Amino acid sequence: MPETEATTAGQGQSTPAGYAHPEVLVETDWVAEHLNDPNVRIIEADEDVLLYETGHIPGAVKLDWHVDVQDPVTRDFVNREGFERLMRRWGIRNDTTVVLYGDRNNWYACYSFWLFTMYGHKHLKIMNGGRQKWEAEGRPLTKEVPHYEPSEYQAPEPDESIRAFREDVLATLHQSGYGLVDVRSPQEYTGELIHMVNYPQEGAQRGGHIPGAKNIPWSMAANPDGTFKSAEELRKLYGEQGITPDKDVITYCRIGERSAHTWFVLTQLLGYPRVRNYDGSWTEWGNMVRAPIEKP
Template structure:
C-alpha cells in the first residue's frame, strides 16, 4: 500500500484487529445489505444505515451539517477520532461514507481494505453485541461541495475538452441493455444509456478478487489507458453514487488525482431528466 498517493487512508484487517480496543478509533460498518450488521459485525463497530442515518427524509439529499454532527456525536466520535469504514460489496458504501464524511470535513478517515469479505475469509471474530459509546460534541465543517458534482455542472461541461466522465456501471447498464437492476427498484430511471462522452470503466476493474484494491501501478494503467489522467477534470457516476464513490476513492486517495468529483445524482437522476442528452450504441 506504500505506493499509493495516500496510503494512510487504507488499513488492512490485521491493523483493525490490533486496534479493536483503541478508544481513539471508531469502526463503522456501512453495507448495501443493511441486515448484515445484525448477523454479525466486527467487535466495537457501529452501524451506518444509508436508508436512515445520512439521507434527508424529504429531499433527495444528504443530512445537513447539524444532523451530521448529531450522528457523529451519538456514535461517540470526536473531531480527532480515527474512523475506519468497512462493509460488503467491495466496500461500496464504505467508500460512499468516506466521501460524504470528507464533504463535512472529517480528516482521520480510513477504509479497511477488503471489507467484510476479507475479514470473514480470514475467520476473524464477529459479534452481535451492539456497542454503546458516551456521546460527544462533534463540530462538522460546512459542506465542501468541491468534491460533489450536480447535474447542471455535468451538463455545462459536456463539451469541455478537459472534462472526463467515468461511468462505473456494468457494460450492460452503460449501453442501456439493462435499464433496471434486479433488487434495486429505488435506483430505476426512465431511459437507458449513458451521459454523452462518458467512458465506461466499471468500478470492479479497480478491485482484486478478494475485494482489496489493485496496486497503484495496475490502477494507473487502467485509468491512464482510458485517458483519465491527473490533469483532467474528472466526474464519476453510477446509479446513485455509491459505486462511483469507490472509483472517486481510487482516483483521489490511491492515485492522488487532484480534480475528481462524484455525481451522486447519477443515472437515477440523469436518466429521468426531461431533454437530458443520452448516448446509446
C-alpha cells in the same frame, strides 16, 4: 492515537506500495490490534443493510445509508446539524480516527468516506478488503451492539467541491479537458439493462450513458479478495481510457455509491487533484427532460 501512528501501523502491513495516500488504508491486522483503542471508531457500512445484525467486527457501529444520512424530505444528504448528531451518537470526536469497512469490495464504505470527507472529518481510513477479507481470515464477529457515551462534535458546512450536480455535468458536454467515468456495468452503460432487480429506488425511464463518458466499472479496481489493486494497475486501468490526472474528472453510476468507490480510488490512491462524484447519477440523468444520452 495520533494520525502518524495510524499511518505507520497501516503501512506496516501488506498494502501495496505506490499509492498517493497510503495512510487512508489499514489492513485487517491493524484493525484487530485497535479494537479497544478509545481513539478509534469502526463503522460498518453495507450494501446489504441486514448484514450487520448477522455479526460484525467487535465494537463496530452500523451506518444504515437508507436511514442515517438521508434527508427525510428532499433527495439529499443530512445537513451539517444532522451529521453532527450522528457523530455525537456514536461517540466520535473531531480527532477520532474513523475506520470504515463493508461488503461488496467496500463500495458503501467508500461512499461513506466521500460523505465524511465532504463534512470535513480529517481522520478517515478504509479497511482494505472489507468484510470479505475479515471473514476469510476467520477473525471474530459479534452480534453485540456497542454503546458509546455521546461526544462533542462540530462539523463545518459541507465542502461540495468534491460533489457534482447536473449543471456541472451538462457544462462538461461543451468543454474540453474533462473526463466522465461511468462506473456501471457494461449492460447499464449500453442501455441494455435499464431496471435494476431489487433496486426500485434506482429506476430510470431511459437507458444509455452520458455523452462522452468512458465505461470503467467500479469493481475493476478491486482484487478477488476485495482489496484494492496496486497503484500501477490502477493507473493503467484509468489511463488507457484517457482518464488522467490533468483532467477534471466526474464519476457517476445510478445513485452515486459505486461512483464514490471510483472517486476514492482516483483521489486517495492515485492522487488525482480534481475529481467530483455526481451522486444524482443515472436516476437523475435518465429521468431528466431533454438530457442527452448516448447508446451504441
